[in-house]
Amino acid sequence: MTNSAIKVGLFIPCYVNQLYPQVGIATLELLEKLGVDVYYPEGQTCCGQPLGNSGYEQDSKGICNLFVKNFNDYDYIVGPSGSCIYHVKHHFDILEQTPEVKRVRNNAYELCEFIVKILGKTDLGASFPHKVGLHKSCHGLRGLKLGKCSEVQGEHYSTEEDLLKEVKGLELMALNRKDECCGFGGTFAVFEEAISSKMGKDRVQDHIDSDVEVLTGADHSCLMHMEGIVNRNKQPLKVMHIAEILNSSL
Amino acid sequence: MGHAQKATEFNKDEAKVNWHDKALWYVREKRDKSAHNVQGWEYLRQLGSGIKANVLSNLDKYLIQFETNAKNNGIQVHWASNAEEHNTIINSILEKHNAKKVVKSKSMLTEECHLNPFLESKGIEVVDTDLGERIVQLAEEPPSHIVLPAIHKTKEDVDVLFQEHLNTKPSGGNPEYLVGEARKHLRDKFLNADVAITGVNFAVADTGGVVVCTNEGNADMGVHLAKAHIACMGIEKIIPQEKHLGVFLRLLARSATGQPITTYSSHFNKAEEGKEMHIVIVDNGRTEQLSREDFRASLHCIRCGACMNTCPIYRRSGGHSYDYTIPGPIGSILSPGKDLKKHSSLPFASTLCGSCSNVCPVKINIHEQLYKWRQIIVQEEKQPIVKKSILKTAGVVLSKPKLYKMAGKSARFALKHAPRFMIYNKLNAWGKARDLPEVKHESFDEWYKKRRKNE
Ligand code: SF4
Numbered sequence: 101m102t103n104s105a106i107k108v109g110l111f112i113p114c115y116v117n118q119l120y121p122q123v124g125i126a127t128l129e130l131l132e133k134l135g136v137d138v139y140y141p142e143g144q145t146c147c148g149q150p151l152g153n154s155g156y157e158q159d160s161k162g163i164c165n166l167f168v169k170n171f172n173d174y175d176y177i178v179g180p181s182g183s184c185i186y187h188v189k190h191h192f193d194i195l196e197q198t199p200e201v202k203r204v205r206n207n208a209y210e211l212c213e214f215i216v217k218i219l220g221k222t223d224l225g226a227s228f229p230h231k232v233g234l235h236k237s238c239h240g241l242r243g244l245k246l247g248k249c250s251e252v253q254g255e256h257y258s259t260e261e262d263l264l265k266e267v268k269g270l271e272l273m274a275l276n277r278k279d280e281c282c283g284f285g286g287t288f289a290v291f292e293e294a295i296s297s298k299m300g301k302d303r304v305q306d307h308i309d310s311d312v313e314v315l316t317g318a319d320h321s322c323l324m325h326m327e328g329i330v331n332r333n334k335q336p337l338k339v340m341h342i343a344e345i346l347n348s349s350l
Numbered sequence: 351m352g353h354a355q356k357a358t359e360f361n362k363d364e365a366k367v368n369w370h371d372k373a374l375w376y377v378r379e380k381r382d383k384s385a386h387n388v389q390g391w392e393y394l395r396q397l398g399s400g401i402k403a404n405v406l407s408n409l410d411k412y413l414i415q416f417e418t419n420a421k422n423n424g425i426q427v428h429w430a431s432n433a434e435e436h437n438t439i440i441n442s443i444l445e446k447h448n449a450k451k452v453v454k455s456k457s458m459l460t461e462e463c464h465l466n467p468f469l470e471s472k473g474i475e476v477v478d479t480d481l482g483e484r485i486v487q488l489a490e491e492p493p494s495h496i497v498l499p500a501i502h503k504t505k506e507d508v509d510v511l512f513q514e515h516l517n518t519k520p521s522g523g524n525p526e527y528l529v530g531e532a533r534k535h536l537r538d539k540f541l542n543a544d545v546a547i548t549g550v551n552f553a554v555a556d557t558g559g560v561v562v563c564t565n566e567g568n569a570d571m572g573v574h575l576a577k578a579h580i581a582c583m584g585i586e587k588i589i590p591q592e593k594h595l596g597v598f599l600r601l602l603a604r605s606a607t608g609q610p611i612t613t614y615s616s617h618f619n620k621a622e623e624g625k626e627m628h629i630v631i632v633d634n635g636r637t638e639q640l641s642r643e644d645f646r647a648s649l650h651c652i653r654c655g656a657c658m659n660t661c662p663i664y665r666r667s668g669g670h671s672y673d674y675t676i677p678g679p680i681g682s683i684l685s686p687g688k689d690l691k692k693h694s695s696l697p698f699a700s701t702l703c704g705s706c707s708n709v710c711p712v713k714i715n716i717h718e719q720l721y722k723w724r725q726i727i728v729q730e731e732k733q734p735i736v737k738k739s740i741l742k743t744a745g746v747v748l749s750k751p752k753l754y755k756m757a758g759k760s761a762r763f764a765l766k767h768a769p770r771f772m773i774y775n776k777l778n779a780w781g782k783a784r785d786l787p788e789v790k791h792e793s794f795d796e797w798y799k800k801r802r803k804n805e
Contacts, residue, residue, distance in 0.1 A: 117793050160745055242703065291698060300784070332784055
């Protein structure tokens with residue numbers, strides 16, 4: 101199958117749609133560059149994760165059903181957010197497992213994983229001459245297994261690193277704690293404000309201590325949280341989604 | 351007070367938080383190194399988990415087998431369905447021996463049953479002989495960690511505490527000096543104890559013996575000097591055969607502290623000549639937890655503490671913020687089963703990052719159980735009105751694309767045009783330490799529509 105025969109439904113998470121359109125744009129452009137047939141189903145909203153993680157799974161069924169309805173027609177569902185995709189794959193078990201639901205759950209992919217695993221590409225021709233720090237979001241890392249996490253025995257691998265390593269001029273910086281949680285955690289960020297902020301602050305500091313210029317990751321919710329801290333404290337760190345880096349040709 | 355408030359308190363002293371976080375992170379890294387040096391570590395965890403699952407589905411059989419074998423060895427076996435019965439049984443054994451002084455090695459179960467205050471109210475002196483436990487006992491605090499009970503105390507804190515209780519000289523927190531003094535103090539207690547109480551790490555069904563793991567040798571010291579030994583265990587401590595210790599002893603110490611094995615793995619199979627050995631087997635809510643299918647695996651726990659050391663929230667909020675005998679991730683899935691109302695904030699004291707499940711030597715799916723408890727708590731416990739109405743409304747709005755579009759627009763409008771003091775007020779927990787995202791002039795939806803028009 102050539103890439104152009106692959107029908108992809110683009111999922112743009114609600115907060116990215118409203119607050120970070122540039123991430124959605126980069127994701128779309130990237131997929132188009134890769135030659136796949138991208139559709140953006142109108143009427144999409146959210147994956148239901150904010151409700152599920154807060155204990156309101158039962159109230160999220162309408163959202164989940166809408167998601168399935170919107171994305172049922174595509175070979176793959178691709179989104180620039182590991183945690184949303186994880187939610188679809190893992191927590192849509194509350195719906196009746198119709199063939200449509202199963203299909204959507206099976207075919208949902210986080211953007212990096214889709215590019216590396218399904219399209220089999222790592223060099224996307226991008227160039228980005230900066231020192232970059234990679235934040236490995238927990239739902240991507242531990243949930244979708246996009247890489248090996250430090251507490252588990254085994255060979256090192258990382259889907260995001262595979263892609264970043266091919267970016268011209270990009271220097272991937274080693275962190276002190278390479279995969280600690282940033283403390284976003286959805287409503288945790290608000291209801292456990294003190295710990296959430298402290299965790300974010302510590303993560304940001306690790307990047308700064310490691311001479312990082314641009315902090316990136318495959319999940320913009322973590323990035324939004326850390327960016328909030330960076331901006332509040334006027335720290336010398338730029339925050340960008342990995343799609344923006346992979347889509348750049350500086 | 352819920353976890354969030356207690357954690358906020360703890361975070362008032364940021365230097366202390368940093369120190370606490372680093373101390374435990376150090377243990378977590380030691381654990382990684384030593385675990386990953388064992389070939390087939392992940393397989394070993396699988397094995398440990400499998401053995402525990404087998405135990406839990408045949409618990410009745412194994413417990414009876416254990417009792418029979420223990421009795422054949424001359425051990426007296428007692429059954430307690432709850433904490434009260436456990437305490438009463440122990441008290442009656444002490445009365446029989448006319449015991450006034452008791453030494454106790456580490457046991458989370460006796461903490462859970464609040465044995466110390468119970469015995470003290472009967473005029474019995476109970477001395478915790480594990481150094482960390484002795485420290486918190488002197489400070490009249492509960493342990494803040496199940497393996498490192500005094501991890502929240504600095505050596506300077508201990509210095510002050512010992513001056514007050516053991517008449518030590520100020521040493522500026524000199525560890526050698528303080529440990530030396532503690533040893534002298536405890537030696538005296540060991541020599542004069544009537545009865546020794548220990549916990550149990552593993553109870554072996556096919557031998558009827560128990561194994562106690564310590565680093566200080568305090569369990570042995572206590573048991574060998576006293577005229578009677580009482581070992582207290584939860585029903586889930588059973589392992590089928592002695593050979594299974596090969597799995598669990600390998601897993602336990604590495605997960606706990608990164609040591610290849612605890613300094614002492616003491617096997618108690620029968621009483622010494624002329625002495626008595628008792629075992630108290632306690633339920634105290636465990637069968638109830640066993641009956642909850644989604645949460646049954648929480649009983650696999652071998653109390654290694656690895657989930658605490660890896661938990662980024664535990665490291666930054668301290669064990670006392672959980673207000674439960676067993677703090678941290680495992681405590682947050684055990685405690686709601688004991689008292690849903692009291693502990694309803696604990697399953698929310700997590701980002702669901704999943705690191706706890708990855709380090710757990712017996713593969714408890716801790717973060718998934720946290721998620722499941724959340725669903726139950728929202729159904730059964732009263733929720734803060736604001737949280738409830740926001741999330742319920744979100745459920746409706748996000749299932750209706752038209753409503754969502756309107757809401758998104760007006761939210762962005764408000765975010766962009768509201769004056770700063772309205773956005774960053776007391777009600778906005780997000781904005782206390784973080785800025786809100788800068789608002790772009792259009793959403794992705796709007797951009798996409800425009801682009802399509804221009805095509
Ligand atoms: S839940 Fe697992 S990691 Fe946590 S203390 Fe128990 S055995 Fe150790």
